[in-house]
Amino acid sequence: MDLRSLLRPASQLVGPLRHLAAASSSPSSSSALLLVPLISTRGHKTTARTKRSLKMAPHDSFLPSRSAAFPAADQIIYNPPASEASPEHTPFIFLPRNDPRRLAILRLRNNNNNNNNSTFSDPSQPSSSSSSSSSSAEAAAAGDGELPPEMRYKRRQPKYNLTKEHIDEMRRLRAEDPLTWSVQRLARKFECSTVFVQMAAPAPEEHLRWLRAKMERKKERWGPIRTAAREDRKRRAEMLYRGEL
Amino acid sequence: MTVKALRAIADGKNGLGAFVLQCKKLDLHYCDWAGSSKGMNGFIKSLLPKFAAANPQIEFAVSPRPGKHPVIVGHYINGRTKPICVRNLSPYEILQKVELLRDASGEKLRRTNKAVLSTKPSVRGIWSPYHGKGMAV
Amino acid sequence: MKRIRPSRWSGQLLQARRGAGIPAARTPLCLAVRCQSTSSVPASDSSTLDSSSSSSASSPPAPPLPAPSFDRAPQSAKLAALHARLSLSKKIPLQTLARALVTPSADANPNFNNANLAYLGSTIINFHVYEYLVCKWPRLPMAILYEALRAYAGDESLQQVARRWGVEAAAAPGEEVDPGLLQWKAGESNVVNTRWGYIRSEAAKGKAWRRGLSSRVVLDSDFGDQVSSTSSSGASDSERLEYNTLQSEAFGSVVQAVIGAIYTHCGRDEAKAFVKSHILSRELDPSRLFQFKLPTRELAMLCAREGFEPPVARLESETGRLSRTPVYVVGIYSGKEKLGEGTGASLDVARRKACMTSLKAWYLYSPGNKVRVPSDMMEPGAKPWTAPHIDIGEII
Numbered sequence: 001m002d003l004r005s006l007l008r009p010a011s012q013l014v015g016p017l018r019h020l021a022a023a024s025s026s027p028s029s030s031s032a033l034l035l036v037p038l039i040s041t042r043g044h045k046t047t048a049r050t051k052r053s054l055k056m057a058p059h060d061s062f063l064p065s066r067s068a069a070f071p072a073a074d075q076i077i078y079n080p081p082a083s084e085a086s087p088e089h090t091p092f093i094f095l096p097r098n099d100p101r102r103l104a105i106l107r108l109r110n111n112n113n114n115n116n117n118s119t120f121s122d123p124s125q126p127s128s129s130s131s132s133s134s135s136s137a138e139a140a141a142a143g144d145g146e147l148p149p150e151m152r153y154k155r156r157q158p159k160y161n162l163t164k165e166h167i168d169e170m171r172r173l174r175a176e177d178p179l180t181w182s183v184q185r186l187a188r189k190f191e192c193s194t195v196f197v198q199m200a201a202p203a204p205e206e207h208l209r210w211l212r213a214k215m216e217r218k219k220e221r222w223g224p225i226r227t228a229a230r231e232d233r234k235r236r237a238e239m240l241y242r243g244e245l
Numbered sequence: 246m247t248v249k250a251l252r253a254i255a256d257g258k259n260g261l262g263a264f265v266l267q268c269k270k271l272d273l274h275y276c277d278w279a280g281s282s283k284g285m286n287g288f289i290k291s292l293l294p295k296f297a298a299a300n301p302q303i304e305f306a307v308s309p310r311p312g313k314h315p316v317i318v319g320h321y322i323n324g325r326t327k328p329i330c331v332r333n334l335s336p337y338e339i340l341q342k343v344e345l346l347r348d349a350s351g352e353k354l355r356r357t358n359k360a361v362l363s364t365k366p367s368v369r370g371i372w373s374p375y376h377g378k379g380m381a382v
Numbered sequence: 383m384k385r386i387r388p389s390r391w392s393g394q395l396l397q398a399r400r401g402a403g404i405p406a407a408r409t410p411l412c413l414a415v416r417c418q419s420t421s422s423v424p425a426s427d428s429s430t431l432d433s434s435s436s437s438s439a440s441s442p443p444a445p446p447l448p449a450p451s452f453d454r455a456p457q458s459a460k461l462a463a464l465h466a467r468l469s470l471s472k473k474i475p476l477q478t479l480a481r482a483l484v485t486p487s488a489d490a491n492p493n494f495n496n497a498n499l500a501y502l503g504s505t506i507i508n509f510h511v512y513e514y515l516v517c518k519w520p521r522l523p524m525a526i527l528y529e530a531l532r533a534y535a536g537d538e539s540l541q542q543v544a545r546r547w548g549v550e551a552a553a554a555p556g557e558e559v560d561p562g563l564l565q566w567k568a569g570e571s572n573v574v575n576t577r578w579g580y581i582r583s584e585a586a587k588g589k590a591w592r593r594g595l596s597s598r599v600v601l602d603s604d605f606g607d608q609v610s611s612t613s614s615s616g617a618s619d620s621e622r623l624e625y626n627t628l629q630s631e632a633f634g635s636v637v638q639a640v641i642g643a644i645y646t647h648c649g650r651d652e653a654k655a656f657v658k659s660h661i662l663s664r665e666l667d668p669s670r671l672f673q674f675k676l677p678t679r680e681l682a683m684l685c686a687r688e689g690f691e692p693p694v695a696r697l698e699s700e701t702g703r704l705s706r707t708p709v710y711v712v713g714i715y716s717g718k719e720k721l722g723e724g725t726g727a728s729l730d731v732a733r734r735k736a737c738m739t740s741l742k743a744w745y746l747y748s749p750g751n752k753v754r755v756p757s758d759m760m761e762p763g764a765k766p767w768t769a770p771h772i773d774i775g776e777i778i
Contacts, residue, residue: 082377083370084711085723087669087742093690093719094744096771147715148696151729156682240731241674242251243738247675248745248776250529254539255664257546262663263656265467269548301466304459322548364665375699375711375725 159191166190167200174201256364266302267350270320271343274310281332285315288336288343296340300347317343321351447557449489449565455480460550460562467548468640473647480561482639485632488555488565496639503642507535508604510657510757516770517753519668521745523776524595526671528606533666536605537627540634543660549636551629566632568625579609637661654757669742677737681714681721684744684777691717693740695733698723712736747771 044050061079095102162170170190173181174197186201187194203211222230239245259265275289276282289307297305310316314332317339321327327346331339455461455476465479482496489495511534515527522530533539544564555565580601598606637660645653674680681693693714702708712732713723722743724735749771759767 080377081369081372083373084376084725085720085739086366086370087722087739087746090743090747091719091721091740093716094721094747096747098771099749147718148698148713151695151697151712151733153695153729153733240734241677241738243670243672245731247677247680248523248525248741249673249675250523250525250671251673252529253533253666253670254536254542255533255666257542257664259546261665262659263469265547269463269467302463304463306459322546373725375701375709 156193162190162192162196162200170197171201174203178203178207258364265322266300266347267322268303268319268347269322270304270306271346272316272318272320273305273307274313274316274318275307276311276313276315277309278311279314282315284333284335284339285331288339292336292340296343303347317346319346319349319351321349323351325351325353327351447489448491449484449494449555450480450557450559450561452477452480452494452561455561458560458562460560462562464548464562470640470644471648471652474643475647478643478647479640482636482643483549483561483564484555485564485566485635487567487569487628487632496635496642499639499642499646500635501638501642502645503638503640504535504604506641506645506653507540507638507657507661510654510755511535511662513755513757514662514753517749517755518751519746519748520771521747521773522668523745524598524606526668526745528598529671530666530668532605533671534661534664537630537634539661539664540637541630543664544633544636547637549633551632564632564636566629568628579603581609650760669746672738672742672745674738674741677734677741680777681737681740684741685716687777690719693721693737695736697729714740 044053059079062077064075064077090101092102092105095105170186174186183194183197183203186197190197202208219227236245259267273285273289273293275285277286293305293307297303314330317329317331319327319329327349329342329346331342334342458476458480461476461479461483465474465476470479478499481494482499484495486492486495486497492498508531511531515522515530515534519530549564552559552563552565555567559565582601595606603609641653641656644656685691685693693716696713696715698711698713700708700710708727709725710727710729710732711723711725712729712735714721714733714736722736722738722740724732724737724739726732726735753770754768756767758764
């Protein structure tokens, strides 16, 4: 980084020169190329040079704040990691009541709320109020109410709208003609989930057997590619649940 | 009950709880006749009893090998051996070699260019571009 | 956990009754010749015994002993080196260490093999590992708890411990072998049963049918394995596997027997310190043990049980949605609280991963790295006991 900051003035110096050169000679690209060696960069040909060039000053968030007077009191440098939170950091609501971490996070949140209310805002330290990944940072961010957008996926939304008559009706329809009154259609008609239909009004045995045979026939028609893809998908799901993916 | 358990074996970390010396046996071979064994014979006579008493963890086996150079072979817990030829060395030089064999771990020698080798995951996690606030360059 | 009755065990071990568990096949002459290991005879005494044995054995050619005599233990350099390598106390005689190296497969006589010491040691190991696991990770589900116990104190783990102590097996057990080598051979059925449990009545109903997990505490072995009435007889299909299990059992029994010997000769605290430094110091990441089935449903059940708001997946960041390699970062929130997050190449995978990390965050709650365990109270001058966190149980 310091090398870059050193280079920057040099390039700024060179910049106007390059413009001059471009103006004087018509094949500007070639002249610019000629001028490039003016910025004397040595390749990092040794370990020492590589190390020196890669040595960077720490980020400001790692340093104690300069706003306070010099012999400042003890200060906690809060710098959440730019990484995925590990499950080793127990989230706030998973902590049991008597855990000291719970009390500490509560105190931190109260402090943050107080700070926000008292219009005290330090522009040099925006970290404590910005949303971040780790659970403790999240604890600080919880007061803000800025949560990422909800995802759309199928989830359980119980309505409890069905009575005994409805279920009897459902069973009657299913037994009457399982082909037309499929699980999907019954679920749509009674506004319930397909799982509920399968539990409340199971199809007759011969219909299930017929469905299974139909599926078998369908599977037989699959080619090697599709079969392999299905098997791979199953294997991937297992690996995912084992935590290997 | 939807959680199932996978099998694993805990890894041993020598020195974390108890330390077990990795050198388990030292074979000392000497020759009564040859001149190259002169120092070795002196070592066995004068220095070895004290050294063996100071290191009871190691099994010492002294055996003649007539007509050959003197050799010290270290046997290690990981199954490897480390032989050192000690011809024409003085007893104190041999003592240094024996101490080297005692302190060795038995692993192949390899270059270490990292100050710390850890099996624990990093405390701050692996850097990810999708987390944190980013850094202005 | 099975109840330990140390007083009874140590008493029996210290003065094994002559002729109590001796099979009829052994000749009484042989009995008179061999001397007990754990009685820690002084050197002069052993020499007299040795001389008497040689004199008495000279007249009729006695059959060779199945394992080396304990009289030769003080002469074994390997044994002395092992004793020093483990920094065992002087109170533990070399004869006991020699006995710890004789497995029941080599010498079936329980007065001369390590079966009793190993059983005593296994109860001590399992007790200390269990109390550590339960106090350190109070929310581990039982299946994981059993596997974590096995990862520390199972035969494979103890075999590694024994091998790192430098224990070597003799090519074949016999009288002439160095007593510092492990005496075992494959293919011998265990004469002394060291596994305690009940034969389940439902075993007749078939292999697939098994009662709930918590019945394993009472009915099954320490690792939650079913105890079968007949020894496993599947040698034809997996002989190699059989060999490996027998081998790890033999090596593991050495570690257990050494700890049993420490308990018998030096007492409880020494045994605890030894278990702590040699077995509990091993490294295990319990988050590797989990295999989930329906993480999303389990997390919803957990939140419902604990009275949290139902979990909601939120998309935290994404990149390359229309590319071949998209990355989605999904967080699981309960109300405003974040429970966990996961990264994946599809929205569904990322959501399931996030659910799994949230569940792991619940299960792997730990009160801290330095937890107090119940056996800490046995030390003199211990601070008053504060109850550890006790979880109400797993999510069903």
